[in-house]
Amino acid sequence: MSDSARASIFARIRYSGSGASAAEIAAAREALGRAPAANLPGSDLCSSFLANVLLNRGTVDVVGNRSEAVTAVGKYIYQHYRTHRLVAGNDPRLAAMPWRDAGVLPRFGELEAGEPVALSYARLGVAETGAVVTFTGKANPAANNLLPENHIVVIDVADLVPDMEMAWSRIAHAMTTEQRPRGINFIAGPSSTGDIEGKLVYGAHGPRHWHVILLGEVPQAALGEAQAIAAPAATTGELD
Amino acid sequence: MESEALHTTAPGGGPAVYLFVTCLADLLRPSVAFNSIKLLEDAGCRVTVPLQQTCCGQPAYNTGDYKSIIPLARQVVAMLEPADYVVLPSGSCAGMICHHYPALLKDEWHERALQVAAKTFEITTFLSDIVKAKRPERPPIPLPPITYHDSCAGLRELGIKEQPRQLLQEFCDTQVSELQQSEVCCGFGGTFCAKMPEISGKMVQDKLHNAAATGAGILAGGDLGCLLNIAGRARREGVAIEVRHITELLCGDLDGPAIGEGE
Amino acid sequence: MxxxxxxxxxxxxxxxxxxxxxxxxxxxxxxxxxxxxAAMDQFQHFEELRQHVKQVRQHSLDNLGHYLESYEQQAVRNGNQVHFATTGDELNSIVLDICQQHSARRIAKGKSMITEETGLNAFLERANLDVMETDLGEYIIQEAGETPSHIVGPALHKSAAEIRQLFLDRHDLGERELETTEDLVSEARQVLREHFLNAQVGIIGANALIAENGYSMLVTNEGNGDLCANLPPVLIICTSVDRILPRAEDATAMLRLLVRSATGQAQTCYTSFYSGPRREQDIDGPMETHIVLLDNRRSDILASDYREMLQxxxxxxxxxxxxxxxxxxxxxxxxxxxxxxxxxxxxxxxxxxxxxxxxxxxxxxxxxxxxxxxxxxxxxxxxxxxxxxxxxxxxAPRWRQGLKIHAWLARQPRLYQLLTGMGIALLYLLGRKRGSFSKLPLASGWTSQRDFPSPQGRTFMQQYKAEHKHRE
Known part of the structure; x- marks a missing residue:
């Protein structure tokens, strides 16, 4: 059934097609150029990314090095869950973190039922949208993004890109040395729904909270600038 | 025959403006046409009224009867070709000539329709943007608080929004109290209002209530279709708001009954 | 459906x-x-972007054969099985076959308008499969036995009070309040989580298919589609042949407009791209993935004057x-x-x-x-x-004939003016005093909802011609 369906669909589609060659089609697409991106809200990549994370109803921390990152994670999970435990994927970058310094006890693997917090190390962060990008795989099983109550994501300043076009260019580059990932996830906020009377509620299926830790040389004013950009929206931007 | 076909009101200089009266003004509200002539003449135009005009053909066109409209569209194009400008006191009829005739007509007629379209204007656009009309030497016309209905075709096909407001400011020294949801359709839609009366009724009810909520004594607009719809609903519900075409306001022609009101 | x-x-x-x-x-x-x-005002480049997206969509449709074939090649290379369905019934049968091959009983389903179009749920349920919608809106209407009222917010026609009663009736969870919207969302979360974890097949739709790399794009705020795509051992993506875009960046360019247009957000919470089944070194993801591509007359639309609708x-x-x-x-x-x-x-x-x-x-x-x-x-x-x-x-004949006659009459100015002159004179005579008619023959559609304003006097053409003659 499917073979004849395939043949008849292709025949009908080709009948109303341009009849151009592959090279002509590629040239025609190239000629369309690229799309305009959203303007960055801040004065640099860091402040823009942080502002958009805040606008996406995430919370943020800014840290200079891995030791500070571990401390920030420890403080955050203790404050919220009175725990020192979390689950993280088998990402060598996470494994190399000085967890003991902050008394955090990570378990490396896939999130299991009842575990409230997962930690991911993002591949990229997109300033235009305030999204972090993760690839599925051992380093970050999908369940760790989707099933915890609380999702913490570490992202390196060096992995921030201005817009989604640049993100794809970086992803394409990564694919030259590693296999195509099964899943590429752009995450921009805690799980939410507006399906009941248009009222925005968090924690529809996945995380109720989403915490992003920006690691590296972040300009000193970036966090303050981001908070100032996001502040008016935080008081007036409620979707209901 | 020639004098039967065309009539120019005032000899002398100024651009030759052909007035397309529109069928609704012709049949139901002649004062709109007379006031249009006055406004154009005051602005220094030589106004010509082609006497063989009838209707632009929107009713059949919107119903999807393209075939019946093509010969009518050609006839209207040919009639309007000698004009320097064509002016209509209606956004939807102007939109019909500017956008839909060229889309409907092919080949030589397409080109001719485009040429006519290029010089065709809705009256507030023409007065405000082209001739930049000023108030004649007289004091501003005093008006009760007014609100304005932006008809959809004028608003979206022709970009009419500021022009009537500027003219009301210039001629009547009046600012419009804007009604809520001013860019939402009043439910007229040509034959729509008769084909789907219940839905149309809900839409015009919303429009009327939004208009009444401004506290305005007059609702003005540039398209008689919408105005007849809103006035008819106001009469039905007993809502006391005068509904008038903007040309009546700009000429201070407020003594006669408003649309739908008795003598 | x-x-x-x-x-x-x-x-x-x-x-x-x-x-x-x-x-x-x-x-x-x-x-x-x-x-x-508000979202578009903030974005500032709406017109420029929509022209770009429109051109890319038109380019994709003009060369759909080429792009569909390259998508298929890439998707197969990524380990998917690609199926084509000419009709909705074919799509339903393909999906059922896959489910039956795996002896699947429980299906977790993400939001998909294509499967609404084909009536997939009813079809699978007739074969005794337990299909659960997991998008909150879709879940609500499934529980209520209704159909979507909106393509983005399928349950927006229901009040929170109705949904509360629905949950109390349908969920056997004992005494509880469910006072707030948050309570309702939490309850659905709890019920659906269990289903996700036990489903044998996940079914989702796709917002775009990318020809250059065989990925499909899935856009959600809830993350339910991602759970369907990642947890069950078999994944079936049901979509239509017109969703193809040349490049990954074309999908995210479209996304900029899609999300702002749909919900006013700048970005959805989850935008995911899936290539196929789990790889050797993966520890998660479906073992088997299927893409079912539906035509259902879209190739006819492509060949018609309504082609732009496929954009x-x-x-x-x-x-x-x-x-x-x-x-x-x-x-x-x-x-x-x-x-x-x-x-x-x-x-x-x-x-x-x-x-x-x-x-x-x-x-x-x-x-x-x-x-x-x-x-x-x-x-x-x-x-x-x-x-x-x-x-x-x-x-309807009365509209066709009536307007044909009107259009013909409009081309005979003398006759038109004579007849309208007579008709208007009569209406004026009858209506001048009251100013409007509450009933009028042949205008019942109009007068059922509003009065018909009376003419102001004789027609303009009569008055004007008389004046003109008089002046001469």
Whole structure:
């Protein structure tokens, strides 16, 4: 059934097609150029990314090095869950973190039922949208993004890109040395729904909270600038 | 025959403006046409009224009867070709000539329709943007608080929004109290209002209530279709708001009954 | 899905009579354009981006054969099994076969308008499969035994109070309050989580298919589609052949408009790209993935004058801005796709006879075309469908004949002016005192809802000609 369906669909589609060659089609697409991106809200990549994370109803921390990152994670999970435990994927970058310094006890693997917090190390962060990008795989099983109550994501300043076009260019580059990932996830906020009377509620299926830790040389004013950009929206931007 | 076909009101200089009266003004509200002539003449135009005009053909066109409209569209194009400008006191009829005739007509007629379209204007656009009309030497016309209905075709096909407001400011020294949801359709839609009366009724009810909520004594607009719809609903519900075409306001022609009101 | 578009006017009448529901719709009609407009104002490049997206969509459709083939090659290379379905029934059978091959009983389903179009749930349920919708809106209407009223917010026609009662009736969870919307969301989360973890097959849709790398794009706020795509051992993606885009960046360019147009957000919470089944070194993901590509007359639309309709990105902005949709709600349209896009698509995907009223449910106000992120001339396409109704003699004879006569008469100025002059003189005589008619022969549609304003006097042409003669 499917073979004849395939043949008849292709025949009908080709009948109303341009009849151009592959090279002509590629040239025609190239000629369309690229799309305009959203303007960055801040004065640099860091402040823009942080502002958009805040606008996406995430919370943020800014840290200079891995030791500070571990401390920030420890403080955050203790404050919220009175725990020192979390689950993280088998990402060598996470494994190399000085967890003991902050008394955090990570378990490396896939999130299991009842575990409230997962930690991911993002591949990229997109300033235009305030999204972090993760690839599925051992380093970050999908369940760790989707099933915890609380999702913490570490992202390196060096992995921030201005817009989604640049993100794809970086992803394409990564694919030259590693296999195509099964899943590429752009995450921009805690799980939410507006399906009941248009009222925005968090924690529809996945995380109720989403915490992003920006690691590296972040300009000193970036966090303050981001908070100032996001502040008016935080008081007036409620979707209901 | 020639004098039967065309009539120019005032000899002398100024651009030759052909007035397309529109069928609704012709049949139901002649004062709109007379006031249009006055406004154009005051602005220094030589106004010509082609006497063989009838209707632009929107009713059949919107119903999807393209075939019946093509010969009518050609006839209207040919009639309007000698004009320097064509002016209509209606956004939807102007939109019909500017956008839909060229889309409907092919080949030589397409080109001719485009040429006519290029010089065709809705009256507030023409007065405000082209001739930049000023108030004649007289004091501003005093008006009760007014609100304005932006008809959809004028608003979206022709970009009419500021022009009537500027003219009301210039001629009547009046600012419009804007009604809520001013860019939402009043439910007229040509034959729509008769084909789907219940839905149309809900839409015009919303429009009327939004208009009444401004506290305005007059609702003005540039398209008689919408105005007849809103006035008819106001009469039905007993809502006391005068509904008038903007040309009546700009000429201070407020003594006669408003649309739908008795003598 | 069962179609009842032929009773559109009755459906609309019933919808208008339900005042509570009308209030919900009025509130949504105020709110949804506000958030969309605010998002676009902030974005600033709406027109430039929509022209770009439109050109990319047109380019993709012009070369659909090429891109579909390259997508298929890439998808197969990524380890997928790709299936083609000419009709909805074929798609349903393909999906059922896959489920049965795996002896699957429990299906977790993400939101997919394509499977609404094919009536997949009912089909699978007849084969005794347990299908659960996991998008909250879809879940609510599935529990209520209803169909989506909106392509983005399928349950927006229901009040929180109704949903509360529905959950109390349907979930065997004992005494509880469910006072707030948050409580309702939490309860659905709890019920659905269990289903996700035990489903043997996940079924989702796709917002785009990317020709250059064989990935499919999935856009959600809840993350439910991602759970369907990642947890069950088998994944089936059901979508249609027109969703193809050349490049990954084309999908995210479209996304900029899609999300802002749909919900007024700058970005959805989860935007995911899936390539296929789990790889050797992976520890998660489905073992087997299938892509089912539906045509269902889309290749006919491609060859027709309605081709631009295939540029649609399913954002729902035309619904949110349509005053007729706001008045009667999505169910009145009687099939899967309501509002302006639905009034074009329904006749094309089903039949013009059955959907005759839909192209007429339009005042040509143009608000839909103004906000359409794919720049589809919806009012023009609807008028063209009315043209087809006239040509195929589907339109009501009294309208066809009446307007044909009017158009003919308009070409005979002397006769037109003579007849209108006589008619208007009579109306004026009868109506001058009261100023309007509450009843008028041949105008019952008009006068059922409003008075008919009386003429002001004789016609302009009569008055003007008389004046002209007098002056001469």
């Amino acid at each position: 069962q179609q009842y578009s032929d009773t559109f006017l009755d459906n609309a009448s019933a919808a208008l009579a339900d005042k509570d529901k009308a209030e919900v719709r009025d509130a949504m009609a105020l709110f949804t354009p506000l958030v969309r407009n 649609c990105i399913r954002c729902g902005a035309c619904l949110n801005h349509c005053p007729i949709f706001a008045s009667v709600g999505g169910h009145a349209y009687g099939w899967v796709y309501p509002g302006p896009m639905g009034s074009v698509l329904t006749p094309l995907l089903t039949s013009l006879e059955q959907s005759q009223a839909l192209p007429n449910a339009c005042t040509s106000c143009g608000r839909c075309a103004e906000v359409c992120p794919a720049d589809i001339p919806l009012p023009d396409l609807l008028r063209d469908l009315r043209h087809a109704e006239v040509e195929e003699k589907i339109a």
